[in-house]
Amino acid sequence: xxxxxxxxxxxxxxxxxxxxxxxxxxxxxxxxxxxxxxxxxxxxxxxxxxxxxxxxxxxxxxxxxxxxxxxxxxxxxxxxx
Amino acid sequence: xxxxxxxxxxxxxxxxxxxxxxxxxxxxxxxxxxxxxxxxxxxxxxxxxxxxxxxxxxxxxxxxxxxxxxxxxxxxxxxxx
Amino acid sequence: xxxxxxxxxxxxxxxxxxxxxxxxxxxxxxxxxxxxxxxxxxxxxxxxxxxxxxxxxxxxxxxxxxxxxxxxxxxxxxxxxxxxxxxxxxxxxxxxxxxxxxxxxxxxxxxxxxxxxxxxxxxxxxxxxxxxxxxxxxxxxxxxxx
Amino acid sequence: xxxxxxxxxxxxxxxxxxxxxxxxxxxxxxxxxxxxxxxxxxxxxxxxxxxxxxxxxxxxxxxxxxxxxxxxxxxxxxxxxxxxxxxxxxxxxxxxxxxxxxxxxxxxxxxxxxxxxxxxxxxxxxxxxxxxxxxxxxxxxxxxxx
Numbered sequence: 001x002x003x004x005x006x007x008x009x010x011x012x013x014x015x016x017x018x019x020x021x022x023x024x025x026x027x028x029x030x031x032x033x034x035x036x037x038x039x040x041x042x043x044x045x046x047x048x049x050x051x052x053x054x055x056x057x058x059x060x061x062x063x064x065x066x067x068x069x070x071x072x073x074x075x076x077x078x079x080x081x
Numbered sequence: 082x083x084x085x086x087x088x089x090x091x092x093x094x095x096x097x098x099x100x101x102x103x104x105x106x107x108x109x110x111x112x113x114x115x116x117x118x119x120x121x122x123x124x125x126x127x128x129x130x131x132x133x134x135x136x137x138x139x140x141x142x143x144x145x146x147x148x149x150x151x152x153x154x155x156x157x158x159x160x161x162x
Numbered sequence: 163x164x165x166x167x168x169x170x171x172x173x174x175x176x177x178x179x180x181x182x183x184x185x186x187x188x189x190x191x192x193x194x195x196x197x198x199x200x201x202x203x204x205x206x207x208x209x210x211x212x213x214x215x216x217x218x219x220x221x222x223x224x225x226x227x228x229x230x231x232x233x234x235x236x237x238x239x240x241x242x243x244x245x246x247x248x249x250x251x252x253x254x255x256x257x258x259x260x261x262x263x264x265x266x267x268x269x270x271x272x273x274x275x276x277x278x279x280x281x282x283x284x285x286x287x288x289x290x291x292x293x294x295x296x297x298x299x300x301x302x303x304x305x306x307x308x
Numbered sequence: 309x310x311x312x313x314x315x316x317x318x319x320x321x322x323x324x325x326x327x328x329x330x331x332x333x334x335x336x337x338x339x340x341x342x343x344x345x346x347x348x349x350x351x352x353x354x355x356x357x358x359x360x361x362x363x364x365x366x367x368x369x370x371x372x373x374x375x376x377x378x379x380x381x382x383x384x385x386x387x388x389x390x391x392x393x394x395x396x397x398x399x400x401x402x403x404x405x406x407x408x409x410x411x412x413x414x415x416x417x418x419x420x421x422x423x424x425x426x427x428x429x430x431x432x433x434x435x436x437x438x439x440x441x442x443x444x445x446x447x448x449x450x451x452x453x454x
Contacts (some may be wrong), residue, residue: 081431091289103254131307154224165386192351194403195350277414
């Protein structure tokens, strides 16, 4: 049941991964599982409870399923203004 | 003990008196007495407790004495902004 | 009791049009992270009556000293790097700015609080009066507490 | 549940310099007596460190939808005739505007409350991040709750 998703990274997460985007193939059932996989491969280093997650350009829930073609972003604490 | 004072009128008080300024000779001991005289001659029609008074360009007390050459203004409720 | 503080603090009465942009640019300081500004404009209605225009009259000498006192109070109370307020006199049409306040601070709390303080105090204390000209032809001096 | 209301409500991300004056002029309505505006500028210091410049990075798609949601919330909660907010991205020097909010209302209460609401919500919810460049050479992404 592997799906293809595209990941977007911002701010310190982008510095950590070294890329703004990447395409990955994953068997993660939920966005939380997807984050756990990314954290392991990139050592993102953020506890999940400090992050928010977006899917397809909207805020999402960590328990949401991962669908094929999803555009996913992990959102570290914001500092605009 | 008559003194010469100049009076300035603003807004509806100016409409009532028909003048922006006038010079008067008065034997009023206090600014409150001076207002009573002006109210009588011009029928200003404001109860004194609704007004403030200024002397020589600063807010003053109604109990302040009237000195020769004083520049006095009666200040109706303001509506700037 | 005076605190040594930086920045410019100025209140004045203007017979000519207010230019918010040049006022806002003049409030600058490298330590300033926040500018809160308020612009009061002539509204087309008041208490249910259609308003066409306003005249503002001021006791200029006293208005400027009292307005300056308000800015000094704001300087003492809030963490400001500058504050300016200008109030129009004369004939104004609907939409024209009648008063402008700008408050510059390191952070937004001080800027917002000071800006609000200044406009509230100006409206209640500074000897300026407006006469409203109504669409149906009459006009009235506004004396709020009368 | 949507209320029929007038006026323009728009949030956007800009890669080029913010022009507060043209933004402020664009917020106009004959029933508007009050415009409250907030300008956030790059400050020369943060937590005791001397700051030389900032980079702002945004997740533009999500920032614009979330920012627009904030303006719609303000429209529902306050008595507004218009509201606009723009946030910069890219490299900014000390003194440059990073964010601008303008809230237009019949009266000053609604204008001030809405302006404050929008900037507070933008700072806490909209996916924009700043990297501070310090005078002594290092730089840091700022993640306030980290």
